[in-house]
Structures are given as C-alpha cells and as structure tokens.
Amino acid sequence: MHYRTEGIVLRTREYGEADLIVTFLTDDHGLINAFAKSPRKTKSRFGSSLEPLSHVRLSVWGKENAALPRLTQSDIITSFQKIRESYDCFTQVSELIELILTCVPEKDISFNVFGFLLSALREVSGNCSNPVLFLSLKVKLLKIAGFAPKLGSCARCGNDAHMFYFSEGSVFCSNCSTPSGQAAELSPGTIRLYECLSSWKIDKVCRVRTDEKILKELTSVIGSHVKYYISKEKKARTDHIHV
Ligand SMILES: [Zn+2]
The missing domain is CATH 2.40.50.140 (Nucleic acid-binding proteins)
Structure with missing residues (x-):
C-alpha cells in the first residue's frame, strides 16, 4: 500500500x-x-x-x-x-486538536473534519486574539462530530428550558424530571449566542460583538461540556481495553 x-x-x-x-x-x-x-x-x-x-x-x-x-x-x-509562535493561540488551537483526537475514529472518513480544520487554521492565523472565533470553532467541531450540546429546548418535552445538565449534554425544563449531577443556569442571551455561533459562517462570526458576561458564560459551559465529553470518551476507551 x-x-x-x-x-x-x-x-x-x-x-x-x-x-x-x-x-x-x-x-x-x-x-x-x-x-x-x-x-x-x-x-x-x-x-x-x-x-x-x-x-x-x-x-x-x-x-x-x-x-x-x-x-x-x-x-x-x-x-x-x-499560530505556534503565539502561546495563547497555540493553547486554544490545541484544545481543538485534542477534541479531534478524541471524537474522530482512526481512518474514518465519514466526518469532514479535515476541511474544517484547514479553514479554521487559516482563519486563526489572521485572527489570533478573537475569543468569539475560538468559541465558535469549538461549537462547530462538536456539531460536525455529533456531540453538540442541546441548549435551545428541553430534551424531554421541547419547551423552553435554561438549566443545562452536563451528564446529558442538554437543557431540561422544570416541569420534566431532571437528571442528577452538575448543572448550570443559562441566560437567554447565552442561548442566542450559541445558536448564532453554531449556524453562522466563520467570517460572519468573526464580526460578532457580544456582551463580555454572555461570552464568558457560554465559554464556560462549552469548556465544561468538552471536558466532560473527553473524560467520558477516555474512560469508555480504557474500559474497552480492560474487557
Ligand atoms: Zn421539559
């Protein structure tokens, strides 16, 4: 070969x-x-x-x-x-790389991650200090890999909801029985920002001006979701090896 x-x-x-x-x-x-x-x-x-x-x-x-x-x-x-010469920039890109190494199975070409990563690196090269860009790249990558968190509506009944449960990767409303474990309350602005970042094209995302507090809140939720997901995947792989 x-x-x-x-x-x-x-x-x-x-x-x-x-x-x-x-x-x-x-x-x-x-x-x-x-x-x-x-x-x-x-x-x-x-x-x-x-x-x-x-x-x-x-x-x-x-x-x-x-x-x-x-x-x-x-x-x-x-x-x-x-990108390698800027510590902050390289650290943030490294988070995307770790996510790719976790969510893309070896030799699997069903995910179109190569094209995504190449355009992400090109965008980041000219925009190293844009925090909205990095957040958006993370959100888009989760979507491509099929692990996007569900923030818009309750995972059980579909009604508006704002309590996000990390173990389920989704929000649940107060009328439905909620999962146990760590949860975070999301403001309507955070949910709106998430919807924009996941559906808008990268060049449009780069021009988004947003409230610091909302950006911080969404960055924190997505960061925790990614960490939760990566540790779950790693544990699943270790368990699989031990069987
Ligand atoms: Zn519900």
Missing part, C-alpha cells in the same frame, strides 16, 4: 533515539499514524514539516491495513508557524 495525500500534523511522539510517530488528519484517509525515520537527527526540511499544525503533502508506504505505515515523504504546503 502506497499513497499520497494531504494532511495536517496533529501530534508527534518520540520513538527511540531519533524517530517519531506522527498523527495526521488527512484529506482522504481520515486520522492516521505513521512512522517517521530519523526526522530528529538533523535539522532537515523533512523534520520541520512534522511540527504540529503543519499542513503537508505526504506519502506513506506499508502493508495493507498496517497499523503504522512508514512516512516516506512530507512537504510543507503551509507551516502555520504564526
């Missing part, structure tokens, strides 16, 4: 003295891991193309369905160095 494709470097792990295992999100093979021989030995173009977030043209070779095919070539299309 030998193929060429485009990919974005999501993560690298050191292997032995000079080798790396690189996780790419690719255009037509989904999430893949590949073995890179000696990129750490010398300051090579091959090595610098494996910096996290690099958008590259890559070639891999290996047996059919090999868990770890060999990376034979990697050429930078866009380095996205500007």
